[in-house]
Amino acid sequence: MRPDPGSGSDAAFSEMFRATYPAVLAFLARRVDPHDAEDLAAEVFAIAWDGWGRIPLDEMRPWLFGVARTLTASSRRSRDRHRRLELRVENDRPVERDETSLTDTTLDLRRAWARLSATDQEVLSLVAWDGMTGREAAQVLGCTRAAFSIRLTRARRRLKRLLDAKEAVLEPGSEAVIRHSTSVLAERSKS
Amino acid sequence: MNRLMNDPVLKQLAELDPAPVRPLTRTQELRADALLHRIMTGPRRPARAPRQASRIGRRAAAAGLTVLAAIGATVFATMPASAERVLLEAAENAARQPAVTSEYWYVRSQVKDPQTIPYQREIWRSKERSVLRDEQSAAFRAAQEGKEALDPELVRVEEITNQDGVVPPFGDGVSVTWEQLERLPTDPVRLKQWLTDNLPESGHGKDWALWEATASLLQESPASPELRRALWEVAASIPGIELLGKTTDSASRTVTAVEADFSDQGLERFVLMLNPGDGTLLETRIFDADGTLLYRATVLEWGPQNTAPELEEPLCGTATSSHASC
Numbered sequence: 001m002r003p004d005p006g007s008g009s010d011a012a013f014s015e016m017f018r019a020t021y022p023a024v025l026a027f028l029a030r031r032v033d034p035h036d037a038e039d040l041a042a043e044v045f046a047i048a049w050d051g052w053g054r055i056p057l058d059e060m061r062p063w064l065f066g067v068a069r070t071l072t073a074s075s076r077r078s079r080d081r082h083r084r085l086e087l088r089v090e091n092d093r094p095v096e097r098d099e100t101s102l103t104d105t106t107l108d109l110r111r112a113w114a115r116l117s118a119t120d121q122e123v124l125s126l127v128a129w130d131g132m133t134g135r136e137a138a139q140v141l142g143c144t145r146a147a148f149s150i151r152l153t154r155a156r157r158r159l160k161r162l163l164d165a166k167e168a169v170l171e172p173g174s175e176a177v178i179r180h181s182t183s184v185l186a187e188r189s190k191s
Numbered sequence: 192m193n194r195l196m197n198d199p200v201l202k203q204l205a206e207l208d209p210a211p212v213r214p215l216t217r218t219q220e221l222r223a224d225a226l227l228h229r230i231m232t233g234p235r236r237p238a239r240a241p242r243q244a245s246r247i248g249r250r251a252a253a254a255g256l257t258v259l260a261a262i263g264a265t266v267f268a269t270m271p272a273s274a275e276r277v278l279l280e281a282a283e284n285a286a287r288q289p290a291v292t293s294e295y296w297y298v299r300s301q302v303k304d305p306q307t308i309p310y311q312r313e314i315w316r317s318k319e320r321s322v323l324r325d326e327q328s329a330a331f332r333a334a335q336e337g338k339e340a341l342d343p344e345l346v347r348v349e350e351i352t353n354q355d356g357v358v359p360p361f362g363d364g365v366s367v368t369w370e371q372l373e374r375l376p377t378d379p380v381r382l383k384q385w386l387t388d389n390l391p392e393s394g395h396g397k398d399w400a401l402w403e404a405t406a407s408l409l410q411e412s413p414a415s416p417e418l419r420r421a422l423w424e425v426a427a428s429i430p431g432i433e434l435l436g437k438t439t440d441s442a443s444r445t446v447t448a449v450e451a452d453f454s455d456q457g458l459e460r461f462v463l464m465l466n467p468g469d470g471t472l473l474e475t476r477i478f479d480a481d482g483t484l485l486y487r488a489t490v491l492e493w494g495p496q497n498t499a500p501e502l503e504e505p506l507c508g509t510a511t512s513s514h515a516s517c
Contacts, residue, residue: 010231017227022212025219029210038219042226049230055391066395073457109203119457119480127195128204129211134195142395142458144363147477147485150305152195154483160200 013052016060017045024064027130031072044068062139065130069140112162120155127152274432274449277467282423285470288416293495295322296413301441301489307331310341312488314411315499318369321358322499324348347503363407365390365400372408377417379424386425395458398429402451405429406463409472410490419470426463440464440474441489454480 024044028037044067048055055063113121126137138148196202215223295315303309310330315322329345352358360366365386367375376382383401390400405426408414414422426432435448446464454460457480464474471493477486 013231014227017223017230021223022215025215026208026210026212030208038222042230045226046230059391063391070395070456106207109200109207113204122457124201124204127193128201129208131193131196133193142399142453142456144477144486146304146306147459147479150483150485151479153306156198156200159204163200 009053012057013049016048016057020061020064021045023061023130024068027065027068028072030125030129040068040071043071059139062132062136065126065132065136065140066142108163112159115162116155116159119151120158123148123151123155124159272434272436274434275427277434277447277449277465278423278427278432280467281465281470282420282427283470284468285423286416286420288419288469290416291495293497295496295499297492297494297496298411298490299492300411301491302327302330303441303487304485305483307334308339308341311491315496316358316361316369316411316413317499319358320499321351322348322502323351324500345506347506348500349505350502361408361412363403365404365408367408367412369413372412372414372418375414375418375421377415377421379421379428382418382421383425383428395453395456398431399453399456399458401425402429402453402461406461406472406475410475410488413495416470423470435462438464441487442473442491444473446473454478459485 021041025037025041028040028044031037032040044064047067048060048064116124123137123141126132126140130137132140134145134148134152137152138145141148141151143151196205295317297313297315299311299313301309302312307327307330310326311324312326313324324346326341326346329341329343332345333339333341358369360368361372376385386401386404387397390397390404405422409419409422409426429451431451433450433452435450438446438448440446444466447467448462448464451461451463460478460480462476462478463472464476465472472490474487474489476484479485
């Protein structure tokens with residue numbers, strides 16, 4: 001279960017760092033401003049180095065995300081600047097399919113997303129954006145696999161319900177979230 | 192391929208990732224290299240948990256283990272009702288139970304989660320093997336089909352091993368083999384230290400990891416009476432445990448409930464229902480932050496057994512597990 005703490009451990013850490021750093025950075029970039037993301041990523045890997053040899057290798061990736069999640073949730077910096085997980089605006093990626101239908105669908109999804117709770121957003125994003133399996137996501141959230149499966153089912157159901165609504169009536173504040181999302185991403189694209 | 196991504200909405204969501212994983216830019220790469228060098232050439236600090244809101248301050252009366260271990264049963268009557276008192280009483284009485292040995296340790300539980308109808312789980316564990324009769328898959332299928340009863344034809348007795356063909360260890364978080372279980376310290380201070388040293392970093396703090404490990408070892412392992420005492424004492428030392436009081440569990444037994452609430456960290460709220468009179472953990476409930484019951488396991492029967500049932504052919508043939516979808 002545990003990595004061999006003997007020779008080669010430093011090389012293994014270096015290899016692990018290079019394999020996981022971009023994903024951890026992306027995970028953090030969705031939750032804090034980009035320059036804070038690098039600072040927090042540095043802290044995540046410093047903690048990983050301190051615990052190197054005690055964390056089973058096959059649990060390393062979800063462990064790193066769990067640490068990153070805890071850091072974003074607890075740091076003063078993130079309390080001040082923390083924002084909900086936000087979807088990418090349409091012009092942030094190349095359009096590959098029918099533009100009109102894609103835009104409509106994307107808008108619906110963005111509206112539905114904005115109305116989801118932060119808890120539901122987190123569960124869905126761990127799978128859709130971080131590519132986690134149920135086991136890994138459960139480890140990140142500190143719950144059992146069964147519990148994560150339940151959370152995911154519920155979040156997916158709520159998102160689908162919102163998407164299925166013919167005339168989605170936005171709750172007060174939802175538009176603000178979307179506008180904020182757009183402005184933050186526009187700001188980011190300048191940097 | 193992650194099968195969870197077969198869902199079309201999740202696929203669509205994936206396309207809108209605001210920060211997709213991309214190869215690092217040259218500048219990011221240089222900064223990453225510098226970071227790696229700085230980390231690996233700097234002094235290595237003792238393993239630490241990430242910063243997080245401390246729960247310790249929430250309960251000024253949290254007592255140290257050394258003090259707790261010294262408290263005798265006679266003191267309980269003079270202590271105000273508290274989770275510590277209940278857990279320490281359970282510890283004292285667990286230690287008074289007769290030690291029993293046999294080839295197998297048997298536990299039968301009733302389990303409920305929102306995706307299944309209630310189902311039973313029976314497990315026979317020995318040093319060499321684990322035999323399981325688990326109705327979970329059948330209960331899941333029954334729930335999906337809107338049935339109130341599961342089909343017993345879908346349930347099998349099977350041997351379980353982990354990916355390496357080894358008998359799965361005991362404990363959530365901490366992995367304890369049968370041999371290790373027999374050698375675990377029964378002094379609560381040393382046991383807590385051992386658990387702390389051997390728990391993988393969960394990223395959720397020591398208290399959460401200790402709670403999960405002790406509760407799981409109390410629920411389904413053949414821990415000796417002295418070890419059960421120590422486990423309850425370790426549980427009593429975890430800050431923030433609250434007494435919910437006397438109630439009845441799902442099997443209508445009178446129990447005392449204590450709660451460990453980690454929901455302020457975005458984690459779960461655990462409720463243990465126990466009989467302080469003999470130190471048995473009778474029911475475990477796990478709730479989401481919004482109060483939804485995520486999991487309930489009620490221990491109905493437990494104790495030593497000399498034999499385990501015959502194994503049955505897996506549902507999907509010899510090469511596949513009966514948990515697999517046919």
